[in-house]
Amino acid sequence: MTTRWAAWLADNAQTRHNLATKQGWDAFVHAAPRTPLERLDRAQLAALSAEELEDYNDARAIWNANPPTVATAQLTRAYGIVDQVMASNHRDGDKLRGAVVIDAAPALGKTTIATRYARDFHRKTIRRHGNRTPDGHQRLPVAYVPLSAGTTLKDLNLKLLRFYGHPAATRATRGQLGALAVDCVASCQTRIIVIDDLHFIDFKHRNGHEVSNHLKGLANEMPVTFVYVGVRLREKKFFDEGLLGPDTAYAQTSRRSTRCEIAPFTIISTAGARAWTALLAALEAHLLLADPRPGMLTDHARALHRRTQGCIGSLTNLLDRACYLAIATGAETITADLIDQVTTDNAAHTIAGTA
Template sequence: MNGLYTLSRKEGWRRWTDAPARVRPEPLSKQQIRRLSQDAREEYDDARADWHANFGTIRTPQLAAIHDELDQIVATNRQDPDRVRGAAVIDALPGLGKTTIANTFARDVDRAQRRRHGPVTDEGHERLPVFRVGLTSRTTLRTLNRMICEFYGHPGTERASAAQLASWAVDCVLSCDTRIGVIDDLHFIDPHRRDGIEVANHLKWLANELPVTFLFAGVGLSERRLFAEGLTGDSAVMAQTARRWTRLELPPFTVADESGRRQWHSLLKSTERQLVLGAARPGMLTDLGDYLFARTGGHIGSFITLITRGCYKAIRTSAEELTHDLLDTIRIDEASETVRAQLEAAFTAGRLTSTPRKPAA
């Protein structure tokens, strides 16, 4: 897919949901790569860089578990319009894939709905089974309504009032037969600010008015007291809304027990199979299991960043494989770099290992 687009507009969302699976470049050996002409080599390397940055979502145990939970929530939200549907909220630390999980689940629902019911509603409107918006640090009641309307491409959103925008948002959702509303970055709602309380109240109103399942995602929502039951006064809406939300936690990978080590090992093997490097081999990543865990702390976002940048450098330097020395030249997010020394010390001292035990014969 060439060109820029955003998932916060229906055109971008449709482009993403309808995009065919990327074609994996043909694996070539180092000798075959060296025999390519300069133009062919540049084209091949560019295709590989694009592939490594977008080779698809790995179905980790964490992703599979939350997708199963979300499927259950959406499938059982069959209440009549006079009843409120429950919502789901993915609450996790940064870099664990909560946005990816929310988007990929919503994409699956979108595809299934249009495949079953067609691209047009019974009334002749475009069928949009999903709308998606991302909150900002200054999201207000009006901007939230405007973002929903802008997703659908509704004209005249700049000068309309908050009430008019809210009415248009309801019309868009109903006309397009929308089933899921994805609202990302929920942590930008501040329960201690008036704007935050107004947005929370509005989300409650939307849940009452719209026949959709809301899927929220955010960072540290519990710590921000968005689920607090002891709130009083204007903040009581947070506690009331939390009664309708199912909180889904997304933990990082761990190597503290055998189950965690097997999951980490499985991630490394799955990633290995996706890489297109001239000197790639089975065990290229699994042999570096301890090192990769120490570098990333088990956060899949940090892991994918390290692998993507490492592949780019391996191609650029003609190394064509990922090694300890090559990856050591790659810097990633500061959070991972900060805990690296502590984890490396634990692996060196034998207090941690990422290698699962071999099953008994």
């Protein structure tokens, strides 16, 4: 039997956008928000058939696991830094633009910040200028390129060309790849290129030196702003281009790029505790449980911070699992005991255990 919740699941299923292709990125940019899901109380849950309850709980699992992006202090600050750097995006094509480096420890929302900013920029540009360039090419204001372990100069060019779907990506010589990438960027009037997972590059290795130099070369030839995203890039010597000692003063990357650090939430100060509580309140309002109550997250702000160390990635993992337990056990709300039952990710568990 097809239930109304099965119909909701069909229309609001988990998305699997491949942001590394222009089709996937375009789908992500223009994806409509999920249809709001009805909240049922205990009496209404009890009135459902077994199949209806199964479908409704599956729908709730998708809803609870996909909260909206919250405008945290970290996100607002990061947007402000990117906006400042983007001021140079208005320079004429023969002038160099600056770059942004979103740099932090894992699970602090770096990729979310980069992709949401880029999505907003993409939408604004298409609204103003349309889907086609004056020469009739598809307008792609943003290109998104995630790197992988051991990425070489050739790999970087291939990934960029594959984003655009260039037919010669697999046939061109190494020397041709860079020129083709520059042509794609110019033809599609791309203005932001997001390079994600840059920490996979070892900048002290020969391949890392080549990639670093190539990125500088692309910045010289492409009228775009690069947004680099990675884990602990300063420690990995990205800004120093792998140079040591006095030679680091000659690293162009350090002058051309602006570091945007993302910090975990802290509750030591009054302002920090207020920001953490505001985040929990926003997430609390999103959750679909039969017995929700004001404060079911904010009342446990300290416990949630202790278990996640203020890392938003660990927090969302914990809340996904807490909602699962609340539904599976019939508690239908989040309590201190239920929070203690949640198995957190390894990093959060290890650090909390030593605190």
